Amino acid sequence: MAADQIKRLYESMPAKLDRARKRFGRALTLAEKILVSHADDFDKQEWSRGKAQLRLRVDRVALQDATGQMALLQFMQAGKKQVAVPSTVHCDHLIRAQSGAREDMERAISENREVYEFLHSASKKYGIGFWKPGAGIIHQVVLENYAFPGGLMIGADSHTPNAGGLGMAAIGVGGADCGEAMAGLAWEVLDPKLVGVRLTGKLSGWTSAKDIITYLCGLLTVKGGTNKIIEYFGPGAETISATGKGTICNMGAELGATTSLFHFDDRMAAYLRATDRADQAALAEAHRAQLVADPEVLADPKKYYDEIVEVNLSELEPHIVGPHSPDRARPISKLAAEVKREGWPAQIKAGLIGSCTNSSYEDMQRAAHIATQALKAGLKARAPFLVTPGSERIYQTIKRDGIMDTFQQIGGTVLANACGPCIGQWKRSDVAATEANTIVSSFNRNFPGRNDGSASTLSFLTSPEIVTALAFAGSLEFDPVNGTIPGPDGRPFRFTAPEGDELPAKGFAKGEEGFEAPAASGDTLQVVIPPGSERLQLLAPFPRWDGRDFVELPILVKTKGKTTTDHISPAGAWLRFRGHLDKISDNMFLGAVNAFTGEAGKGVNPISGEAGKPFTQIARDLKSRGTSWIVIGDENYGEGSSREHAAMSPRYLGAKVVIVRSFARIHETNLKKQGILPLTFSDPKDYDLFEQADRVTVVGLSALAPGKPVEVVITKPGGKTVSIKCNHTLTDEQIGWFKAGSALNALK
Ligand code: MIC
Numbered sequence: 111m112a113a114d115q116i117k118r119l120y121e122s123m124p125a126k127l128d129r130a131r132k133r134f135g136r137a138l139t140l141a142e143k144i145l146v147s148h149a150d151d152f153d154k155q156e157w158s159r160g161k162a163q164l165r166l167r168v169d170r171v172a173l174q175d176a177t178g179q180m181a182l183l184q185f186m187q188a189g190k191k192q193v194a195v196p197s198t199v200h201c202d203h204l205i206r207a208q209s210g211a212r213e214d215m216e217r218a219i220s221e222n223r224e225v226y227e228f229l230h231s232a233s234k235k236y237g238i239g240f241w242k243p244g245a246g247i248i249h250q251v252v253l254e255n256y257a258f259p260g261g262l263m264i265g266a267d268s269h270t271p272n273a274g275g276l277g278m279a280a281i282g283v284g285g286a287d288c289g290e291a292m293a294g295l296a297w298e299v300l301d302p303k304l305v306g307v308r309l310t311g312k313l314s315g316w317t318s319a320k321d322i323i324t325y326l327c328g329l330l331t332v333k334g335g336t337n338k339i340i341e342y343f344g345p346g347a348e349t350i351s352a353t354g355k356g357t358i359c360n361m362g363a364e365l366g367a368t369t370s371l372f373h374f375d376d377r378m379a380a381y382l383r384a385t386d387r388a389d390q391a392a393l394a395e396a397h398r399a400q401l402v403a404d405p406e407v408l409a410d411p412k413k414y415y416d417e418i419v420e421v422n423l424s425e426l427e428p429h430i431v432g433p434h435s436p437d438r439a440r441p442i443s444k445l446a447a448e449v450k451r452e453g454w455p456a457q458i459k460a461g462l463i464g465s466c467t468n469s470s471y472e473d474m475q476r477a478a479h480i481a482t483q484a485l486k487a488g489l490k491a492r493a494p495f496l497v498t499p500g501s502e503r504i505y506q507t508i509k510r511d512g513i514m515d516t517f518q519q520i521g522g523t524v525l526a527n528a529c530g531p532c533i534g535q536w537k538r539s540d541v542a543a544t545e546a547n548t549i550v551s552s553f554n555r556n557f558p559g560r561n562d563g564s565a566s567t568l569s570f571l572t573s574p575e576i577v578t579a580l581a582f583a584g585s586l587e588f589d590p591v592n593g594t595i596p597g598p599d600g601r602p603f604r605f606t607a608p609e610g611d612e613l614p615a616k617g618f619a620k621g622e623e624g625f626e627a628p629a630a631s632g633d634t635l636q637v638v639i640p641p642g643s644e645r646l647q648l649l650a651p652f653p654r655w656d657g658r659d660f661v662e663l664p665i666l667v668k669t670k671g672k673t674t675t676d677h678i679s680p681a682g683a684w685l686r687f688r689g690h691l692d693k694i695s696d697n698m699f700l701g702a703v704n705a706f707t708g709e710a711g712k713g714v715n716p717i718s719g720e721a722g723k724p725f726t727q728i729a730r731d732l733k734s735r736g737t738s739w740i741v742i743g744d745e746n747y748g749e750g751s752s753r754e755h756a757a758m759s760p761r762y763l764g765a766k767v768v769i770v771r772s773f774a775r776i777h778e779t780n781l782k783k784q785g786i787l788p789l790t791f792s793d794p795k796d797y798d799l800f801e802q803a804d805r806v807t808v809v810g811l812s813a814l815a816p817g818k819p820v821e822v823v824i825t826k827p828g829g830k831t832v833s834i835k836c837n838h839t840l841t842d843e844q845i846g847w848f849k850a851g852s853a854l855n856a857l858k
């Protein structure tokens with residue numbers, strides 16, 4: 111974003127903040143400052159945390175190549191000539207890691223040509239900045255180029271909050287939200303509750319920014335942040351680099367938080383300067399007071415935040431989380447005992463560093479510092495070591511400064527500047543698909559099947575420096591802080607704590623930037639979608655609600671336990687169909703655990719009674735018979751990714767209602783946007799009432815109203831009925847989406 115736009119925002123803020131202080135009768139947190147200064151209409155807006163629906167004007171929209179396809183297809187349906195807010199597309203998810211950066215890139219460009227051409231042509235036509243494959247991962251590129259203190263952005267990716275490292279409120283949303291904001295509509299979100307995290311003490315030694323967030327994941331759990339903004343402050347915050355802050359905010363997504371952010375400080379200004387934005391740094395410094403919370407808030411945080419968490423960084427131990435969930439946390443010193451107790455395979459089969467979460471210069475230097483110690487001692491890495499740099503800038507800089515060389519000397523492979531193994535784009539041949547095996551990474555997510563498509567892989571997450579040390583030990587039972595490993599001479603070898611500069615002393619090196627600006631006028635340009643493509647399919651509108659109640663619908667699936675978007679609509683090899691709704695729907699519920707059988711991905715056809723069929727086949731059969739169906743789900747349903755395919759595929763194949771114990775924020779909105787009715791049991795125990803052969807009726811839909819519970823009647827096979835109450839969070843406008851068949855239909 112150009113400095114003059116930021117200047118305009120900053121100059122408009124004081125009056126808006128004064129108005130808000132008057133109206134609320136108190137001082138403001140940083141999150142509130144950003145929200146009120148981006149209100150579509152401050153005076154008409156109701157402000158009530160956890161209750162009001164905010165209508166906001168965002169400064170920027172970011173899309174990546176996997177979710178961005180649907181976002182753009184939906185934007186195109188709005189019939190606009192140009193995007194209404196600055197927007198970018200980043201080609202990062204579709205590059206498969208196989209044999210190293212150069213070959214992987216060549217393969218990706220040929221395999222994904224159609225998709226890249228579509229994204230490129232649409233970007234050019236509609237005024238969107240285009241970052242080519244290889245330019246870097248969306249969140250790292252946004253941090254380096256676009257994030258700024260006090261801004262508000264949305265992105266079609268759940269880790270968009272990474273920009274909170276620079277004091278921006280950056281929020282992950284579905285593609286439909288992005289399409290609408292790009293079409294010029296206000297963007298809506300539930301007024302979040304505020305969690306204040308007060309950091310004291312100082313990061314040092316082995317402990318890094320990653321440990322703050324992995325510790326908090328354990329403390330707050332994967333749903334602890336739902337519909338909340340997590341705001342970090344306190345003296346400890348200043349001991350964390352801007353990129354370290356980015357890591358913390360990035361993984362706030364693992365808490366389900368709406369977003370996370372830090373108050374503006376000198377470390378942010380230093381990062382802005384190092385990334386060629388001295389003008390923006392100076393602007394932020396000149397407006398410092400409005401880019402942090404008011405002094406009254408810092409003096410008595412309990413009064414202003416709904417919850418307060420205190421973390422003393424001087425006492426924090428390095429942490430590691432996993433397997434299978436990012437909130438399964440413990441200090442690294444406690445892991446060995448747990449590995450034994452649980453019988454997890456101790457041998458580490460791969461160590462992976464980088465990704466959008468931990469790709470900073472500081473991360474790379476600290477990891478290389480560990481590797482250098484081991485090399486000097488004559489040790490060899492005992493597990494394959496893979497590095498995914500977050501951007502071309504990072505790649506060129508670590509190459510220039512010899513860091514890459516160090517990684518290569520330990521036998522590491524530097525992959526393309528892309529998501530790669532983090533999103534299952536990892537072609538692995540060293541273990542069989544069902545072989546239990548352990549990997550460690552510095553990524554942010556570790557759901558089953560995520561990295562290599564195998565649910566038997568146990569994935570642990572920790573800081574890059576700990577991953578590197580573990581790769582030398584080759585064992586999960588090694589505690590690099592307190593333990594030793596045998597040196598080449600048999601004598602015990604002990605690592606010393608990692609060190610690294612927060613910013614490169616010689617500045618960032620630059621390679622081929624990979625950015626392409628849009629055309630000045632796109633009117634005569636065409637968006638390229640080859641006819642008959644198996645990668646891209648224009649969208650047809652979903653049918654309108656017919657005005658009738660849903661009567662005796664069969665249950666396609668009742669899921670048990672964790673049902674993330676990776677369970678509902680897996681990524682990996684399926685990424686190739688992200689622009690083709692019909693084809694991608696073949697992956698629907700592949701990872702979902704059937705509560706009736708315990709089996710993943712398969713169920714019973716409720717009409718024919720045929721058992722052991724993939725859910726998608728059953729759904730297609732029901733659809734061909736004109737029968738709609740419902741989904742029953744557990745806690746935090748739809749956790750994880752922002753991919754709206756997890757809502758669109760069910761909608762496309764006939765889902766009408768999803769009833770769960772609780773929802774993750776982005777997925778609940780995605781369901782609403784696509785015209786599916788998301789309900790929660792008012793008594794979570796009602797989950798147990800649903801059995802395979804039941805039929806489910808939703809009563810009184812024409813009287814659907816905000817805040818009013820809905821009656822759901824379960825009809826048992828013998829005809830007996832049980833009536834329960836369910837809640838929903840639909841606003842008047844969202845009820846309009848439901849009636850129109852989707853938000854997009856309502857817009858037209
Ligand atoms: C992820 O980390 O799960 C992803 C892949 O980046 C997703 C987006 C997607 O599914 O394309 C996300 O986090 O939203």
Ligand code: SF4
Nearest residue numbers: 269465466529532533
């Ligand atoms: Fe890419 Fe992984 Fe980051 Fe998602 S979490 S944007 S897949 S690197």
